[in-house]
Amino acid sequence: MGKDSIKQIANNKKARFDYFIEETYEAGIALAGTEVKSLRMGKCSIRESFVRVDNGEVLIYGMHISPYEKGNIFNKDPLRVRKLLLHKSEIRKLCGKISQQGYTIVPLRMYFKGSLVKVEIGLARGKKLYDKRQDIAKKDQRREAEKQFKVKNLY
Numbered sequence: 001m002g003k004d005s006i007k008q009i010a011n012n013k014k015a016r017f018d019y020f021i022e023e024t025y026e027a028g029i030a031l032a033g034t035e036v037k038s039l040r041m042g043k044c045s046i047r048e049s050f051v052r053v054d055n056g057e058v059l060i061y062g063m064h065i066s067p068y069e070k071g072n073i074f075n076k077d078p079l080r081v082r083k084l085l086l087h088k089s090e091i092r093k094l095c096g097k098i099s100q101q102g103y104t105i106v107p108l109r110m111y112f113k114g115s116l117v118k119v120e121i122g123l124a125r126g127k128k129l130y131d132k133r134q135d136i137a138k139k140d141q142r143r144e145a146e147k148q149f150k151v152k153n154l155y
Contacts, residue, residue: 009117010044010110017132019106019124025094027058027119028085029110034068039117041068044110051084051105051121053095058084060107060119084119097123 015021031039038044043066051060060082086094097103108120127135 004114005112007112008109009039009042009112010046012046012049012106012108014047015106015108015122015124017127017135019104019122019126020131021106021108021122021124022103023097023123024108025086025090025121025123026113027121029060029117029119030083030085031065031117035065036117037070038065038068039110039112046107046110046119049107051107053091053098053105056088056091058086058091058094058105058121060084063107084121094123102126 045064049060049063051058053059062079063082064079094105098105102125104124104126105121106124108122110117110119112118
């Protein structure tokens with residue numbers, strides 16, 4: 001694995017469906033050794049997780065990292081709160097944005113960048129039901145167009 005090779009661990013597709021993502025940030029994450037080994041095996045879920053800023057620290061809640069099978073006493077709680085590592089200026093910027101009504105921070109994906117574990121977080125604004133319907137309609141139109149294109153190319 002090279003220095004900037006990226007290997008995806010987990011993806012949060014639901015976040016892009018439920019929110020408009022306005023900005024994205026790359027954050028490091030403070031983990032224990034057995035958690036990293038479990039991540040290398042791909043045993044992680046960020047679907048139910050969310051991010052909060054408390055006392056100038058960015059914390060991720062609800063991220064599930066399965067216990068490492070060979071970790072015995074060194075295993076940590078799978079749902080423990082973990083600290084995200086960002087620059088102070090980025091944290092201040094996020095605090096200013098989420099103080100506005102309707103903004104939140106959601107984890108989008110988790111990946112290895114070289115040997116480091118990174119989390120991509122997004123500053124998000126919630127979608128209304130009609131926005132979600134528009135997204136579904138666009139996907140259906142694109143799927144139909146691809147289907148028509150495929151049928152035309154067969155003959």
